[in-house]
Amino acid sequence: MTQTRIKLCGMTRAEDVRLAVELGVDYIGLIFAAESPRRLLLGQARMLRELVPEQIGVVALLMDNSASDVGKIIEQVQPDLLQFHGQEEDAFCADFARPFLKALPMAGLEGEDIEDRLARYPSAWGFVLDGHAAGQAGGSGQRFDWRRWPQQLGRPALLAGGLNADNVAVAVQTARPWGVDVSSGLESARGVKDAERVRSFVAAVRSVDR
Known part of the structure; x- marks a missing residue:
């Protein structure tokens, strides 16, 4: 079974x-x-971080x-990974001795543009390909055409933007990403x-994997 990694964000x-x-x-x-x-404030984040066992990445x-x-x-939080969503350059992201993900806003990008953006971050452990436009923080629920997913990434990449329990199975079947990343699509x-949406989302991903 190929396991699609699941990241729940905005906790x-x-x-x-x-x-x-x-x-x-x-x-x-x-x-x-x-x-x-x-x-989150640092105190809130520390409290949440203490609830996460070692086998789950923060x-x-x-x-x-x-x-x-x-x-x-x-x-103070000791995250396992950093995820940069802004205008940070590769050298800045790599300067913290932590593996990092770089988010790539997919709105308006096509093939060669996507490859060029990815190439600017040779130090990235992986990427988050999100549906939002450049300059936005993500979490807005904007989708992009999953058929545009690049197939030769060579590094882990999570699909984000507009995912929910109803469409994540189609997204995984279409793009075959290393992982999926969801926030607003599971919120009340x-x-x-929303607990039921979270359960349904995870079940949908695992069903496609099987």
Whole structure:
């Protein structure tokens, strides 16, 4: 069975993290981007991080945060991965001695443009290909055409943008991504995950894998 990795992002509540752990997702995303309605304070993030066992990765999502901010987040939250959504250059992202994901806004990009953007980040552990436009933080539920998914990435890449429990099976069947990344598509309110939607989403991905 080929396992599609599942990342639940924008987590703000202990009960949502506990459910994600119970369901055996692969990654939990905590947001520190200044403009995000799901942004966490360091104290909140530490509390949520303590609920996550070692076998599940914790991802800190950042967007043009200062180096000082990133350092404090690493020191106090100890994320396994960093995820950069802004205008950060490869050298900046690589400077924190943590593997990192670089988000690529797919709105308006086509084949060669996508490859060119990916090539700018040789140090990236992997990528998040999101449906939003450049300059946006993600989490807005915007989709892109999954048929445009690049097939020769050579590194892990998560499909994001507009995913929910109803369409994730088609998304995985179409793009065959290494993983999927979801936030707003499973919410009943901003930052509040709907337990039934979360369960259905995970079940849908696992069903396609089988």
